[in-house]
Amino acid sequence: MTDKVRVRFAPSPTGSLHIGGARTALFNLLFARHNNGVFVLRIEDTDTERSTEESVAQILRSMKWLGLDWDEGPEKGGDYGPYFQSQRLELYRKEAQRLLDEGKAYYCYCTPEELAARREAMMKAGKAPRYEGLCRNLCDEDRKRYEAEGRKPVIRLKVPQEGQTVVEDIIRGTVVFENSVLDDFIIMKSNGMPTYNFACVVDDHAMKITHVIRAEEHLSNTPKQIQVYKALGYELPRFAHVPMILAPDRSKLSKRHGATSVEEFRDQGYLSQAIINYLTLLGWSPLDSEEIFDMEKAIREFTLERVNKTAAIYDIKKLTWINGHYLRELDLDYITDQVIPFMVKKGIIAEEDAGKRYEYIKQVVAVSRDRAKTLDELADAIAFFFKDVAEYEEKGVKKHFFKENAAELLIKGAEALERLDEFTHESTERAFRSLTDSIGLKAAELIHPTRLAITGRTVGPGLFEIIVLLGKEETVKRMRKAADWIKNHGTGASAS
Incomplete structure (x- = not known):
């Protein structure tokens, strides 16, 4: 075993990268970086029926998007490749043959039907179903007879039937498994492919993995894997099973x-920085208990000893709150770049226009991002800056448009803006307040219906910031359009 820390994330490409897998990958990366070690990505694709190239591509894409940058693995190479299990079959077969030659494993010719019948009988008898070692001591004559019948054998490991297998876990402490509950499990299937518990041990040894950090659900596999380590004469790595x-x-x-895959969160407008921050908090916390921190701080402070034993509770509200923070605080150009694809997807702006209007989009994002929690929300929130208002918020209509003189007030407001030579935040606000003072109204009585007229909504950025960004011509046009709408739809019709 090497002195240098080497860890691995080893997903099966049978679907998308989910939050749990991403958290496991993140904890491995943090541990590697904290200890100046190596983070290996290995694709466990021996399940030929369910593994797909698209899943591999999706996993790599998700990890890159999250910033989980591996040191060795697909697209990177390394001294211990190949990094796809499907390309390492010769190694598994060689090690399985060694176990056969040393009498530590054996061919099993039991058919699936026979095994199912035995399981059923054991369950009826009130026993835990397990393989009883029927082929453990077959003679050559029996083997030849089974092969003549066309039976294709699996290879099973001879597991000690007495004693205990002890797992020394960095997070959970000492976990003891009775060998009597283990059976002679399969290490090579009849189609020549290795099982998970065999292949990952052979690979972890060959890749010099020092620490196996993985989800708690794999703890039950660990005693079997320890038996494989012992049978092959390999040195054990340290184990850590995260909650x-x-x-x-x-x-x-x-x-x-709700969403559970990384790409679903990306498509809903969550930022990779927020997801990384949130995932780090699922089972671990920094020394100062702060909830907002970057990868550098997490790397500096991360230790396995401080990972919780208890299950972490998935809280989408907390993730969304964290995302809102990053939406407000990250570099404005970066957030602008991130929101543009959402705007294009929603038809708010054409892709070819985004470059030409970039500075304007950036100004709009700057005044709007404080109120949004996701990029998707932000795109919706700024849509009115780029498209005419198609409808008005119903509660706002009742509150602000159906007041006496609402239409007339909007027209007067539009005329006041039209007369301005200078169109700034200060000049537009002064014009509105002069108008309302002159007719004995509070400024809010003009501000609220104007906001609804030009945005279609009752909440948003400061009104005068909106007015200036929209420009005089567009603002006046929308105010007059709303006044006409009121005359045609509401009680304000009598006001003009």
Whole structure:
């Protein structure tokens, strides 16, 4: 085993990268960086029926987007490749053959039907179903007979039937498993592919992995893997099983609880920095208990000893709150670049116009981002700056448009803006306040219907910031249009 810390994230490409997997990858990366070690990405694609190239691409894409930059693995290479298990089959077969030659493993010819019948019988007898070692001591004659029948054998590991297997876990402490509950499990399938518990041990040893950091659900696999390590004569790595992520109702996290894959969160307008910040808090916290921190701080302070034993609760509200913080605080150009694809997708702006109108978009984002929690929300919030108002918020109409003289007041406000030579925040606000003072009204009685007229909404950035960004011509046009709408739809019709 090397003195240098080497950890790995080893997803199966049978679907998208989910929050739980991303958190495991993140904890591995933080541990590696904290210890000046190496972070390896390995793709465990031996499940040929379910593994897909699209899933591989999705996993790599999600990890890059999150900034989980691996040191060795796909697209990077390294001294211990290949980094796809499907390209390492010769190594597994060689090590399985060594176990056969040393009498530590054996061919099993039991058919799936026979095994199912034995399981059922054991369950009826009130016993825990397990393989009973029927083929453990087959003679050559029996083997030849089974092969003549066309049976394709699996290879099983001979597991000690007495004693205990002890897992020394950095997070959970000492966990003891009775060997009597383990059976002679399969290490190579009849199709020549390795099982998970065999392949990952062979690979972790070959890749000189020093620490295996993974989800708690893998703890039950660890005694089996320790048996493989011992049979092969490998040195054990250190194990650390991080707590599960549960839904708010403490059930297993699933799609019914909302988005769970990294790409779903990206598509909903969450920022990678916010997700990384949030995932770090799922089972770990910095020394000062602050909730907003960057990757550098997490790397500096991260230790496995401070990872919680108890399950972490997935809280979308907290993630959204953190996302809102990053939306407000990150570099304005960066946020502008991030929101443009959402604007294009929603038809708010044409892709070819984004470059030409970049400075304007940036100004709009600057006055609007404080109120949004996601990029998707932000795109919706700024849509009125780029498209005419198609409808007015119903509660605002009742409150502000259906007042006596509402239409007339909007027209007077539009005329006051039209007369301005200088169109600034100060001059537009002064014009509005002079107008309302002259007719004995509070400024709010003009400000609220004007906001509704030019944005279609009752809340948003400061009105005079909006007016200046929209410009005189567009603002006046929208105010007059709203006045006409009031005359045609509301009680304000009598006011003119």
